[in-house]
Amino acid sequence: QVHVMESGGGLAQAGGSLTLSCAASGRTSALHGIGWFRQAPGQEREPVAAVAWTGSRVSYVDDVRGRFRIIRDNAKSMVSLEMSSLKTEDTAVYYCAASTSGYGLMAYVYDSWGQGTQVTVSS
Numbered sequence: 496q497v498h499v500m501e502s503g504g505g506l507a508q509a510g511g512s513l514t515l516s517c518a519a520s521g522r523t524s525a526l527h528g529i530g531w532f533r534q535a536p537g538q539e540r541e542p543v544a545a546v547a548w549t550g551s552r553v554s555y556v557d558d559v560r561g562r563f564r565i566i567r568d569n570a571k572s573m574v575s576l577e578m579s580s581l582k583t584e585d586t587a588v589y590y591c592a593a594s595t596s597g598y599g600l601m602a603y604v605y606d607s608w609g610q611g612t613q614v615t616v617s618s
Contacts, residue, residue, distance in 0.1 A: 497521045497593040497607050500514070503613030504589060505582050513575040513614060516528050517591030528598030529574040530605055531565065531616075533587035542600035543589070546574060559585075581616045589614050 503515040517529060530545035544565040545554045554567055564577040578585065589612050592605035 497523060497526055498592045499593045499609045501591045501608055501609045501612040504614045506569060506615045506617065509581060509583055509616055509618050511581050511616075512577070512579040513581065514578065515589055515612060515614070517574045517576070517609065519572040519574070519593055520595060522595070523572045524571075525595040526593060528594045528597055528602065528604065529565075529567070530592045530598075531574075531576050532592060532602065533585075534590070534611075535584075537588040538587075540590070540602065541545070542602070544576060545592060545600050547598040552598060554598075555565060556600065556618075560612075565606050578614070583616050586616050587614060588612065592600045 498521045507513045526548040531543040534540040546565045546567045562580045566575045589607040592604045593607040597604040
């Protein structure tokens with residue numbers, strides 16, 4: 496089984512930047528992809544970005560494309576989410592998820608989920 500843990504959340508001003516990190520442990524040799532999701536208060540969880548564990552495939556939802564960047568470091572078993580030009584609408588709990596079977600922006604692909612890290616963007 497693969498375990499993931501997020502770090503790096505916090506408070507930022509609109510227009511600012513934050514970087515989240517996702518550390519994977521356990522059977523990382525079984526990884527196929529890592530995804531980032533977020534859930535704002537009173538809202539459904541939604542996808543943000545995903546990266547395949549091998550190769551160069553990455554995916555972003557339209558709302559963050561051009562503002563967020565997902566970066567994979569296989570040697571460290573880590574994935575970062577660099578967030579810039581933050582908006583107040585980006586305020587949410589951000590979750591990292593690991594898949595041992597696929598890759599993409601669909602939550603059902605993912606087997607393991609982190610506890611989440613809060614990102615708050617103030618105006």
